[in-house]
Amino acid sequence: MKPKKDAYGQEIWAFFQGKESYEIVERDDGFIDLSDGPAVYFADFKKWPRHEKEAIKFAKGKILDVGAGAGRVSLYLQKRGFDVIAIDNSPLAIKVCKKRGVKKARILPFEKIERLKPAVFDTIIMFGNNFGLFGNPKKAKKLLKKLHKITNPKALIIAESNDPYKTRDPVHLSYHKLNQKRGRIPGQLRIRIRFRNYIGEWFDYLIVSKKEMEEILQGTGWKIKKFINSKQSSYIAIIEKE
Amino acid sequence: MKPKKDAYGQEIWAFFQGKESYEIVERDDGFIDLSDGPAVYFADFKKWPRHEKEAIKFAKGKILDVGAGAGRVSLYLQKRGFDVIAIDNSPLAIKVCKKRGVKKARILPFEKIERLKPAVFDTIIMFGNNFGLFGNPKKAKKLLKKLHKITNPKALIIAESNDPYKTRDPVHLSYHKLNQKRGRIPGQLRIRIRFRNYIGEWFDYLIVSKKEMEEILQGTGWKIKKFINSKQSSYIAIIEKE
Numbered sequence: 001m002k003p004k005k006d007a008y009g010q011e012i013w014a015f016f017q018g019k020e021s022y023e024i025v026e027r028d029d030g031f032i033d034l035s036d037g038p039a040v041y042f043a044d045f046k047k048w049p050r051h052e053k054e055a056i057k058f059a060k061g062k063i064l065d066v067g068a069g070a071g072r073v074s075l076y077l078q079k080r081g082f083d084v085i086a087i088d089n090s091p092l093a094i095k096v097c098k099k100r101g102v103k104k105a106r107i108l109p110f111e112k113i114e115r116l117k118p119a120v121f122d123t124i125i126m127f128g129n130n131f132g133l134f135g136n137p138k139k140a141k142k143l144l145k146k147l148h149k150i151t152n153p154k155a156l157i158i159a160e161s162n163d164p165y166k167t168r169d170p171v172h173l174s175y176h177k178l179n180q181k182r183g184r185i186p187g188q189l190r191i192r193i194r195f196r197n198y199i200g201e202w203f204d205y206l207i208v209s210k211k212e213m214e215e216i217l218q219g220t221g222w223k224i225k226k227f228i229n230s231k232q233s234s235y236i237a238i239i240e241k242e
Numbered sequence: 243m244k245p246k247k248d249a250y251g252q253e254i255w256a257f258f259q260g261k262e263s264y265e266i267v268e269r270d271d272g273f274i275d276l277s278d279g280p281a282v283y284f285a286d287f288k289k290w291p292r293h294e295k296e297a298i299k300f301a302k303g304k305i306l307d308v309g310a311g312a313g314r315v316s317l318y319l320q321k322r323g324f325d326v327i328a329i330d331n332s333p334l335a336i337k338v339c340k341k342r343g344v345k346k347a348r349i350l351p352f353e354k355i356e357r358l359k360p361a362v363f364d365t366i367i368m369f370g371n372n373f374g375l376f377g378n379p380k381k382a383k384k385l386l387k388k389l390h391k392i393t394n395p396k397a398l399i400i401a402e403s404n405d406p407y408k409t410r411d412p413v414h415l416s417y418h419k420l421n422q423k424r425g426r427i428p429g430q431l432r433i434r435i436r437f438r439n440y441i442g443e444w445f446d447y448l449i450v451s452k453k454e455m456e457e458i459l460q461g462t463g464w465k466i467k468k469f470i471n472s473k474q475s476s477y478i479a480i481i482e483k484e
Contacts, residue, residue, distance in 0.1 A: 022276045024266060029438045033265045034276065171439045197273045197413045 007198035009092025011038055012070050014195070016096045017197060021195070028154055028190040028202065029175050040128060041069035041093075045076050051228045052127060055158050055236040062124025067130040068111055071097035077125075078103060085119070113146050117142075121150060124157040129234065131161040132205035136188050137216050140206065144220035148241065157222065157239035162187075162207040166233035185212065243333060243454075249440035251334025253280055255439070258338045263410050263437070269471075270432040270444065271417050282370060283311035285334075286305060287318050293470045294369060297400050297478040303364025308352055308373040313339035319367075329362070355388050363392060366399040371476065373403040374447035378430050379458050382448065386462035390483065399481035404449040408475035427454065428467065455479055 003010070008023070015021035015038035023037025045053070046133035056073070060084065065074045068086035074097065077084045086102045088094050089109040097105035110133045124147055126133060134140035147157065149163060164176065176186035187207035193200040208216065210227055215224055217239065225240040250265070255380060257280035258264035264439065277429070283395040298315070301324065304335025307316045310328035316339065319326045328344045330336050339347035352375045361471070366389055368375060376382035389399065406429035418428035429449035435442040450458065452469055459465055459481065467482040 024274055024276070029439065031440055032266055032436045033438070036264070194274045196275070197271065199272055 001090065003092070004198060005201055006090050006092050007037070007193040007195045007200040009090035009095075010198045011193070011195040012040075012041055012090070012096050013092045015042060016070065016099065024194040026192050026194055027175065029178060031171055031175065033167070041072060043072055045072075048065075048072075049230055049234070051230040051234065051236050052160070054237045055127075055160075055228050055238065056125075058156055058158055058238050059123045059125060060156070061121065061152070063123040063125060064116070064119075064121045066124060066126045066129070067133050068097055068102070068105065069093055069128065071100050071102040071105065073125055073127050074102045075100060079205070087113075088118075110134075110143065110162060113143065113150065115148060119150060120152055122152050122155050124155070124159075125150065126157065126159040127236075129160050129162050129207065131159040131213070131237070132189070132207055134206050134216070135204040137185060137207055137212075139204075140216045141220050144217065144222055148221040151241075155241060156225070158236060159239060161213060163209045163233045163235065164207045166211055187212070202215060210235065210237070245334070246440060248332050248334050249437045249442040249445055251332035251437040252440045253435070254283055254332070254338050255334045257284060258341065266436040268436055269417065271317075271420060273413055273417065280312070283314060285314055290314075291472055291476070293472040293476065293478050294402070297369075297402075297460065297470050298367075299482065300398055300400055300480050301365045302398070303369060303394070303401050304337075304362065305365040305367060306358070306361075306363045308366060308368045310339055310344070310347065311335055311370065313342050313344040313347065315367055315369050316344045316347070317342060324426075327358070329355075329358075350366040352376075352385065355385065355392065359392060361392060363393055364394050364397050366393065366397070366401075368399070368401040369478075371402050371404050371447075371449065372477070373401040373455070374431070375450055376448050376458070377446040378448055379427060379444075379454075382458045383462050385463055386459065388462040393483070395483060397483060400469070400478060401481060402476060402478045403449045403455060405477065406449045407451055407473045429454070430476065433437070451478065452479070468481050 011021050011023050022037045023035045025033045025035050025116040065086045066090045074084045074086040086097050086105040087108040091107050094105045094107045103181050187204045192202045222239050223242050226238040228236040261282045261452050265277045267275045268473050269278050291303050292379045307328045310330045315326040316326045327446050328339050328347040329350040333349050336347045352384045352402040434444045465484050468480040470478040
């Protein structure tokens with residue numbers, strides 16, 4: 001990825017350097033939002049929301065941290081003695097991970113996960129709504145099958161999502177309709193990150209209800225073991241092999 | 243202005259209602275920034291920067307508050323017994339001004355200032371970089387002449403700007419060059435406001451050095467009386483008639 005297109009990495013890099021940083025998320029209906037962004041990517045364990053603190057207890061063995069950001073999850077697990085590999089498609093995010101002390105950090109898009117072979121993982125972590133990196137239901141099924149191959153029989157996926165239906169905001173409800181009209185599921189967001197003069201590429205980021213998540217898992221060899229709720233619409237799924 | 247295009251007013255309206263609010267400023271080179279936005283538009287006198295506190299002491303008589311936002315300047319002056327009229331081109335900003343107690347608040351673009359006739363003002367206030375509302379040097383001269391006609395002989399313009407040359411940021415320096423290439427002065431910003439699904443119209447917002455401001459005043463019947471500096475690149479000009 002060219003540095004100019006790595007808006008997400010640039011925002012992480014700026015924050016790491018103590019410069020002004022923010023994350024602007026632009027959706028393809030023109031909706032623009034300010035996310036919690038960098039502050040979350042750098043958050044220490046004590047600042048994590050309760051459902052994440054609860055879910056991380058399921059982590060075990062050899063761990064893959066997907067969409068690692070500034071490495072908050074990897075650093076926490078590494079400190080506790082786990083063997084963890086952080087991946088992110090952003091070169092600057094991985095640079096920051098390394099500078100912050102993540103021992104194994106690799107620039108790798110989630111789609112190319114097979115390149116990590118012959119690694120065999122016990123836990124796949126997708127925190128901070130990173131179930132979204134599955135992109136869309138079809139791609140999700142494909143990637144879940146890939147994950148099945150590179151994990152041990154007792155492996156877990158610990159993935160966070162956000163129930164799109166827990167809103168009454170007319171702007172979001174209209175977006176759901178727009179998505180359905182064009183053959184996408186309501187929470188199949190098309191977004192890009194903007195920071196200063198950096199404009200990221202558009203990408204699909206999937207947010208789903210628990211029911212939709214269960215449907216996505218069907219036929220992939222994975223099933224829900226447990227849901228951990230937050231006080232808001234976010235939740236974490238502990239996913240195990242069938 | 244259609245409510246959908248009044249991103250600036252929507253952001254003020256959201257803040258007024260205690261909802262999440264922010265101001266995103268998009269420049270026509272793709273640079274995107276988070277401004278201090280609503281918090282500034284609503285700031286009480288005690289939170290104003292020192293140079294504004296100093297400059298407001300020059301206000302006298304019948305006052306026009308240009309680009310009034312949420313009415314912070316008008317409310318302060320009104321409380322001190324001044325006769326003040328707040329204008330803003332945003333219907334929602336003016337709605338908020340009224341709800342907050344500004345007695346005289348009118349939806350009026352600065353360009354149409356002659357519609358306020360037969361008002362005769364002693365002070366024109368353009369705080370919060372609102373010298374920028376002059377748009378470009380040519381338009382500024384035209385509007386300054388208009389202001390000359392609707393003001394008393396001892397009238398003052400109290401206008402805040404931001405010296406564009408007090409930066410070493412390569413992104414801003416490139417923008418200056420881009421502007422010069424297309425026949426604009428470096429600080430002739432072309433921007434629009436974005437908030438949620440609201441996208442404002444593109445408009446010119448002029449930031450100038452003190453020297454440029456003096457050049458703009460030439461031939462308009464106005465001249466600099468005094469500059470009040472801030473600790474940063476912002477400054478306020480007290481402008482009087484020749």
